[in-house]
Amino acid sequence: MKMETSDEILVDRAQAGDGDAFGQLLERHYDMILRLGYRMLGTQSLAEELAQDLCCALPTKLGSFRGDAKFTTWLYRVTMNAAKDYLRKQRSRENAQKGWGDMFELQQHDASEKANDRAWLAQAMTVLPPDIRETLVLILTEDMKQAEAAEVLGVPEGTISWRISEAKKHLRALAQSEEAYP
Amino acid sequence: MSDKLDRLEAALKAAKPSANPDRKAEILTLARKSFDAAQENATQPRPTHKSAQNVPDIWTGVKDMFRSINLRPVLYATSALCVGGLAIIITQPFTVGPMGLTDSFNEAETASLEKRQVSEKLKSKADEGAWNSTAGATVEAKVKPKKERISTLSDSLSQDASRPAVSAPAPSAIVAGKVRRVISAEEVVQPVPQQSNESFSNDAPNPLKITNQDPVSTFSIDVDTASYAYIRSSIEGGMLPPSEAVRIEEMINYFPYDYLAPDISEAPFSTSLSVFQTPWNTNTKILHIGIQGAKPEIDNRPPLNLVFLIDTSGSMQAQNKLPLLKQSFSLMLNSLRPADKVAIVTYAGSAGTVLEPTSADQKGKILESLNRLSAGGSTAGQAGLQQAYSLAEKMQSDGSIGRVLLATDGDFNV
Numbered sequence: 124m125k126m127e128t129s130d131e132i133l134v135d136r137a138q139a140g141d142g143d144a145f146g147q148l149l150e151r152h153y154d155m156i157l158r159l160g161y162r163m164l165g166t167q168s169l170a171e172e173l174a175q176d177l178c179c180a181l182p183t184k185l186g187s188f189r190g191d192a193k194f195t196t197w198l199y200r201v202t203m204n205a206a207k208d209y210l211r212k213q214r215s216r217e218n219a220q221k222g223w224g225d226m227f228e229l230q231q232h233d234a235s236e237k238a239n240d241r242a243w244l245a246q247a248m249t250v251l252p253p254d255i256r257e258t259l260v261l262i263l264t265e266d267m268k269q270a271e272a273a274e275v276l277g278v279p280e281g282t283i284s285w286r287i288s289e290a291k292k293h294l295r296a297l298a299q300s301e302e303a304y305p
Numbered sequence: 306m307s308d309k310l311d312r313l314e315a316a317l318k319a320a321k322p323s324a325n326p327d328r329k330a331e332i333l334t335l336a337r338k339s340f341d342a343a344q345e346n347a348t349q350p351r352p353t354h355k356s357a358q359n360v361p362d363i364w365t366g367v368k369d370m371f372r373s374i375n376l377r378p379v380l381y382a383t384s385a386l387c388v389g390g391l392a393i394i395i396t397q398p399f400t401v402g403p404m405g406l407t408d409s410f411n412e413a414e415t416a417s418l419e420k421r422q423v424s425e426k427l428k429s430k431a432d433e434g435a436w437n438s439t440a441g442a443t444v445e446a447k448v449k450p451k452k453e454r455i456s457t458l459s460d461s462l463s464q465d466a467s468r469p470a471v472s473a474p475a476p477s478a479i480v481a482g483k484v485r486r487v488i489s490a491e492e493v494v495q496p497v498p499q500q501s502n503e504s505f506s507n508d509a510p511n512p513l514k515i516t517n518q519d520p521v522s523t524f525s526i527d528v529d530t531a532s533y534a535y536i537r538s539s540i541e542g543g544m545l546p547p548s549e550a551v552r553i554e555e556m557i558n559y560f561p562y563d564y565l566a567p568d569i570s571e572a573p574f575s576t577s578l579s580v581f582q583t584p585w586n587t588n589t590k591i592l593h594i595g596i597q598g599a600k601p602e603i604d605n606r607p608p609l610n611l612v613f614l615i616d617t618s619g620s621m622q623a624q625n626k627l628p629l630l631k632q633s634f635s636l637m638l639n640s641l642r643p644a645d646k647v648a649i650v651t652y653a654g655s656a657g658t659v660l661e662p663t664s665a666d667q668k669g670k671i672l673e674s675l676n677r678l679s680a681g682g683s684t685a686g687q688a689g690l691q692q693a694y695s696l697a698e699k700m701q702s703d704g705s706i707g708r709v710l711l712a713t714d715g716d717f718n719v
Contacts, residue, residue, distance in 0.1 A: 137340075145340045149333050157329075161322035170322050171332070178336035182343035244316035263314040287310075294309035 130194035138185055145185075149178055152195070156202050162260045163206035165248060177205045192274065199265075199275040203257045210253045250293050258286040335587075505549040526574075526596065533559035538625075564597035574598045608644035609708065610662070610700040614693040615678065616713035617653045622680040630712050631675055638672070641665035648696050649674060652689025653682035662700045686713070 130151070136144035156177060160170035181201075188197050248256060261272040262283070269287075273280040514522060532555035539546035567575035577595040613634070621627040641647065642665060649660035649671075660674040693709045701707055 140344050142337060142340050142344075146333065146337055149336055153329055153333065154324075157322050162317055162320060165320075167322050167325070171325070171328055175332045175335060178332050179339040181336060182340040240316050240319065244313070244320060247313055247316075259310075259313065260317065263310070264317050290313075291310060294313065298309060 131190065134185065134188060134190070134194050137182075138188070145182065148194075149181070152198055153178070155195075155198070159199070159202045159260060159265075160206055162264060163203070163253075163256060164209060165245060169209065173205060173209055177202060180205075196271075196275055199261070200277065203261075203276065207253045207257065247294060247297060250297050251290060255286045255290050255293070258283055259290055262287065505547070507549050507552070526598070528558045529555045530559040532556055562595055562597075564595045566597050566600050569599045606706075608646070608705045609641070610646045610648075610697065610702070610705050611641075612648045612650060612693045612697045612700070612707075612709045614689050614709055614711045615649060615651045615659075616684065616686070616689075616711075617651045617678055617680050617682070618684040619653075619681050620684075620714055626714055627678065627680045631678065634675055635672055638665065638668055646700055647671055648700065649678075650689060650693040650696060651678060652685050652692075653680070655685055656688040656692040658692060658696060662696070684713075 128147075130148065133144045133148045137148060153174065157170050157174045160173040160177075161167065164170055164173060184201060188194070251259065257276065258272060261267045261275060262269065267275070269280050269283045273283050276283070529552075532550060532552035535550050536546045536556070539550070564577050565575055567573065575597050577597070579593045579595075580590050581593070583589045583591050615627075615630065617627065621630075638647075645665040646662045647660065647665055648658070648662045651657060651659050659678065660671060663670055665671070690709075690711075693711075697707050697709050
C-alpha cells in the first residue's frame with residue numbers, strides 16, 4: 124500500500140514554492156472547504172464563491188502557517204474566518220444575496236417534508252449568530268469534540284459549551300414563536 | 306431540549322453541497338495560478354520610513370555583546386572606549402545638521418554636551434583604574450532623568466547586572482543610553498515634516514451601489530486636480546502624503562484624456578463609454594464613463610484684461626508661495642497675446658498698484674515689476690480688492706474680457 128504524503132510535508136513543500144504540492148493539498152481539502160462554506164452560508168453558489176476566494180488567497184495565507192497546529196485545524200480556522208467575513212459583508216450589502224435567508228423564503232411554499240426540513244434549517248441558521256453557527260457546524264457536522272472546536276476557533280473550551288447552550292436557547296425561542304404563529 | 310439540537314444536526318448533515326467537478330476544477334486552476342503569482346511576488350513589501358525604523362536592533366546586539374564578554378578588565382576598557390567614541394558620533398550630525406530643527410535639535414545638542422562632560426569625567430575615573438560602583442551610580446543618576454528611555458533601558462540591564470559576571474551595571478547603562486541617542490539622532494536627521502496648515506475637508510466616500518436595484522447615479526462635472534500635484538510634491542520631498550490628501554478622482558482628472566469633443570450645436574457634452582476587465586478581480590468588470598464638455602474657442606478669443614491681485618503679506622514669503630507664484634506668472638505670460646493687457650495690484654499692510662495696465666507684449670516691463678515683489682507686513686485684503694476692481698473698470702473696453710485674479714494663501718483681513 125502506498126503511504127499518503129502527510130499534509131505537513133505538502134505544506135512544507137508548498138511554502139518552499141512547490142506548486143504541485145499546493146495543488147495536491149487543495150485537491151485533498153477542497154470538499155471540506157466547500158462543505159463548511161455551504162453550511163455556514165446556505166447556498167451552493169455562495170459556498171463556491173467562498174471556496175474560490177479562499178483557495179486563491181491561500182497561497183499568501185499559507186505563509187502565516189507556522190506548523191504549531193495541525194494543517195487541518197489551521198484550514199478549518201481559516202475557512203471559518205472567511206465564512207464569517209462573508210456573512211459580515213453580506214449584512215452590509217443591503218438586499219444582496221442572503222444565503223440561508225433566501226433559502227428560507229424560497230422554500231416556504233414547497234410543501235414536501237424534505238423541503239419543510241430545509242426551510243426549518245434555513246430559519247434556524249438565520250436566527251443563530253455567526254459565532255454560534257460556526258460552533259454548531261464544527262461540533263454537529265464535523266464531529267469535533269469541544270476541545271477541538273475550541274482550538275480551531277481560538278476560544279476557551281468553556282466558550283464552546285456556552286455557545287451550545289446559547290444555541291439551545293435560540294432554538295427554543297424559535298420553537299415557541301412557531302407555536303405562537305404556526 | 307436537546308432534541309432541537311438533534312434535529313438541527315440531522316438537518317445540517319443533510320444539507321450538503323452538490324459535487325460540481327467542473328467548478329471545482331476551475332477553482333483549483335485559479336488557485337494554482339494565484340500560487341504561481343504569489344511566488345513571483347514573494348518580495349518584501351516596499352520599505353517605508355516606518356518599517357526602516359524597526360530594522361536596527363542594535364540594542365539586542367549590545368546586550369549580547371556584553372553578555373559574551375566575561376573579563377571584567379576588558380569590559381571596563383571597552384566601555385570607556387565606547388563612551389568616548391559614541392560621544393563624538395553623537396555630536397557630529399548636529400554640528401552639520403540643518404538649521405531650524407528647533408526643539409529636538411537643541412535638546413539633542415545639550416544632551417550630547419552634557420554627556421560629553423560626563424564621559425570625560427568617566428574617562429578620568431577609568432584612568433585611575435578605580436571605576437567603582439559608587440562613581441557609576443552618580444553618573445547614572447545624572448544621566449537618568451534626561452530621558453525616560455534611558456531609565457527603562459538601564460532597568461532592563463540591571464537584570465543582567467544581577468548576574469555575577471557583569472558587576473558594573475552603571476557603565477553599561479550609560480553605553481546603552483548613548484546607543485539610543487545615536488538612533489534618535491538619525492530620527493532627527495530624517496526629513497522633518499514641514500509645519501503645514503493645510504486642512505482637508507473630505508466627504509465620506511460613496512457606498513457601494515447595486516446597479517440593478519439603484520441604477521441612477523450622479524457625479525459632479527467640475528474638475529479638481531490639486532490632489533495629484535500635492536501628492537507628487539509630498540513624495541518628492543521624501544514624505545508620504547497625509548491620507549486625506551489622496552483623492553482618487555482628482556488624480557484621475559489630472560491627466561488629459563483626449564475625449565472626443567461634442568458638436569456644440571448638438572449637445573453641451575459628449576460621453577465615451579468603455580467596459581473592461583477589473584485587473585484585480587476576475588469576477589467583475591469596470592465601466593468607464595468619460596465626459597467631455599464643449600471646448601471654448603481659444604484661437605478667436607477676445608482680448609483679455611487681467612488684473613492680478615497679489616497678496617504680498619508676510620506669510621507669502623515661503624518658497625512655495627510668492628516665489629512660486631512669480632514663476633508661474635512668468636510662464637503664463639507666454640500664452641498671452643499682444644492685444645491682452647495685464648495689471649498688477651498688491652496688498653500687504655496697504656494696497657498699491659505695482660503695474661499699470663500694460664500690453665502683454667511688453668514682457669520685460671511686466672517681469673521687472675513682478676520680480677520687485679517681496680513679501681512682508683500684514684494683510685489688507687479689502688483695500689486690495691477695491692483697488693483691483695477700480696483698475697479693472699478703467700481697463701474695460703468693448704469686446705474684451707476683464708478678470709481680476711486673486712493670489713493669496715488664506716486669511717483675508719488681518
